Amino acid sequence: MELALHPSVTLRSGTFSAVVAPEDVVLAGLNDNPVLSRFLFLFVSGNYSRLLSGINRRSVSIEVRRAFTAFQLLQILRESYHTIVFVEHDPILYEGVDDVALQVGEDLRQLGQGALVVLYTAFPDPSFETMAGLADRVFYLASPVAQPPAPRARGRGKLRYPGGLPRGQQTLGGV
Numbered sequence: 229m230e231l232a233l234h235p236s237v238t239l240r241s242g243t244f245s246a247v248v249a250p251e252d253v254v255l256a257g258l259n260d261n262p263v264l265s266r267f268l269f270l271f272v273s274g275n276y277s278r279l280l281s282g283i284n285r286r287s288v289s290i291e292v293r294r295a296f297t298a299f300q301l302l303q304i305l306r307e308s309y310h311t312i313v314f315v316e317h318d319p320i321l322y323e324g325v326d327d328v329a330l331q332v333g334e335d336l337r338q339l340g341q342g343a344l345v346v347l348y349t350a351f352p353d354p355s356f357e358t359m360a361g362l363a364d365r366v367f368y369l370a371s372p373v374a375q376p377p378a379p380r381a382r383g384r385g386k387l388r389y390p391g392g393l394p395r396g397q398q399t400l401g402g403v
Contacts, residue, residue: 229267231312231344233257237367241311244340246347246360249369251278254348258314259284267311272304274318278350297321298328305335313339317349317356333359340364 229241234257239245247254258264258279271292273280280292291310295301298321305313315336322329336359339345347363349356360366 229263229311229344231257231261231263233346234367234369237369239344239346241344242341243364244337244345244347244362246356246363246366247369248349248352248356248367251282251350253369255279255282258288261288264288264290264312268309269312269314270308270310271314271316272301273316274301274321276318276320277316279316279348295321298325298332301332302328302335305332305339308339308343310343312344312346314346314348317347317353317359319353319355322355329355329358330362333362337362337364 231239233239233247234249234253237247237257259282265288267289269288269290271280271283271290273292273294275294275296277294283290293304295304295318301315301321305315322332336345336347347356347359352360
């Protein structure tokens with residue numbers, strides 16, 4: 229099974245991939261993706277999700293789980309039976325807990341042997357980099373470049389009264 233998250237990013241079953249990308253790019257890849265409606269899809273977020281409110285739930289068969297601690301995340305990963313597991317990285321889960329990011333990364337890699345596993349963040353931090361170091365593939369995507377505005381014509385344009393103002397009409401300067 230393959231999931232095209234972006235034209236340059238194709239994720240495959242049996243892999244653990246880490247993705248750094250803007251939210252709009254990832255939401256475009258998740259919404260209206262026919263692959264996500266055919267397979268068991270687990271979306272895991274932490275205390276706060278930047279993506280969840282933007283996912284079109286009518287086009288995706290999704291189960292949502294929230295982890296409020298790193299140890300809850302480990303439990304969710306160990307209980308997962310889904311074909312696709314999408315984990316939205318929350319750096320708050322790893323504050324003050326030593327080596328748990330490495331343990332989560334190892335569990336993601338092990339889960340990726342039988343499923344398509346994605347670890348996503350918009351902004352990488354040291355705990356994400358630790359987990360991404362164990363990934364099969366790491367993708368860094370930039371936001372699409374906005375189209376520059378069309379250049380304006382440099383001419384003066386059409387003069388309304390090329391021979392001057394009509395008779396009897398004055399400008400404010402001539403009053």
